[in-house]
Amino acid sequence: MALTEIDHVSENEEMQECIDSCLECVQACEWCADECAGDEDMAECLRLCRDVADLASMHARFMARDSGYRTDIAAITADACEACADECEQHDAEHCQVCAEVLRECAETCRNMASA
Template sequence: MMTACIRTDRECADICGYLEQAISRNSPFVSELAGVCATICQACGDECKKHDHQHCQDCAQACYECAEACKKIA
């Protein structure tokens, strides 16, 4: 039941972590990575929002905020 949610959470955490590393080393690909990160964060938020658990709702909100921040960087 939660397989897609967990999978998307992991994808989101991985790209967010990688973007953080790319920003810290001043990678020339930050804009492109931020665009991908925004897409994945949005998808993660959409998936988590489907579930009634409070931690899923909290995750969805955080993902939506992250997606907006990434869009500004992209």
């Protein structure tokens, strides 16, 4: 296998890891948002979770079609994941703690894609 083929395989594996991470993030954020619905004290958490779910879903689609904008979206998604994780970590609810962990992982994979 030529070096360029190895690099391409490695890049595809990283992209697939990021897609998987983004899709897991969408699920966690939608769950957290659903659990936060109706609780005025959780309004910011709800809003951020919905924002991240939309961004992570979009980023996964951009990567899947190899869009030229995928690195820009990766950086924005990572920023949003970190902001949402910061918010979720302020709450003791299980859904917030689980979501924060998934968000941190997604932020890391998105940062890796943004720098690729």
